[in-house]
Amino acid sequence: DTGVSQDPRHKITKRGQNVTFRCDPISEHNRLYWYRQTLGQGPEFLTYFQNEAQLEKSRLLSDRFSAERPKGSFSTLEIQRTEQGDSAMYLCASSINRDSEQYFGPGTRLTVT
Amino acid sequence: EDKVVQSPLSLVVHEGDTVTLNCSYEVTNFRSLLWYKQEKKAPTFLFMLTSSGIEKKSGRLSSILDKKELFSILNITATQTGDSAIYLCATEGGSEKLVFGKGMKLTVNP
Numbered sequence: 098d099t100g101v102s103q104d105p106r107h108k109i110t111k112r113g114q115n116v117t118f119r120c121d122p123i124s125e126h127n128r129l130y131w132y133r134q135t136l137g138q139g140p141e142f143l144t145y146f147q148n149e150a151q152l153e154k155s156r157l158l159s160d161r162f163s164a165e166r167p168k169g170s171f172s173t174l175e176i177q178r179t180e181q182g183d184s185a186m187y188l189c190a191s192s193i194n195r196d197s198e199q200y201f202g203p204g205t206r207l208t209v210t
Numbered sequence: 211e212d213k214v215v216q217s218p219l220s221l222v223v224h225e226g227d228t229v230t231l232n233c234s235y236e237v238t239n240f241r242s243l244l245w246y247k248q249e250k251k252a253p254t255f256l257f258m259l260t261s262s263g264i265e266k267k268s269g270r271l272s273s274i275l276d277k278k279e280l281f282s283i284l285n286i287t288a289t290q291t292g293d294s295a296i297y298l299c300a301t302e303g304g305s306e307k308l309v310f311g312k313g314m315k316l317t318v319n320p
Binding site: 101130132137138139140141142145152153155188190195196198199200201202203204 | 214241242244246251252253254255258298300305306307308309310311312313
């Protein structure tokens with residue numbers, strides 16, 4: 098399968114714990130995006146990378162959230178000191194360049210208890 | 211702030227019906243409008259529209275964009291139960307990120 102992959106698919110954690118998600122984009126896609134989706138809503142933009150450079154962060158992304166794409170390939174999204182409000186589906190997408198369609202991975206469903 | 215509004219938010223039809231999904235938008239420096247289908251997992255890409263009046267078609271699905279009136283429609287003809295899903299409309303503007311609507315839940319009954 099050469100699509101976008103995400104790991105883990107599901108994560109249950111206790112409030113206050115740190116979690117890290119991984120996204121592997123489609124090979125040779127330069128752009129990588131992170132979105133968050135809650136029930137009944139469309140995905141909301143969190144941040145994106147052009148190669149290894151993080152170009153924009155949403156104001157939704159508090160200082161507890163950090164994302165990296167160290168070698169311009171896979172990316173990680175870390176949430177520190179998780180809160181119940183962080184429970185959501187975290188989606189990763191990639192595209193070849195700016196004006197190309199974005200392809201989404203299967204998502205990581207986070208539940209904070 | 212960029213905004214995307216979809217209507218209706220839910221629709222129940224019978225197999226064989228034709229449905230029209232609406233998406234209106236307000237975007238600074240509009241670049242494209244995209245439609246996705248979401249079935250309990252990640253959104254799957256359907257269409258990307260950048261020019262007014264040019265219909266994009268894939269099987270029973272088609273879509274068109276009106277950049278003057280700032281809307282797009284997605285048509286599904288001869289609906290099947292497998293078309294049951296949430297349909298998402300998104301736009302990309304000068305901010306270089308996708309802004310999504312809330313989605314339209316389509317249920318196709320046999």
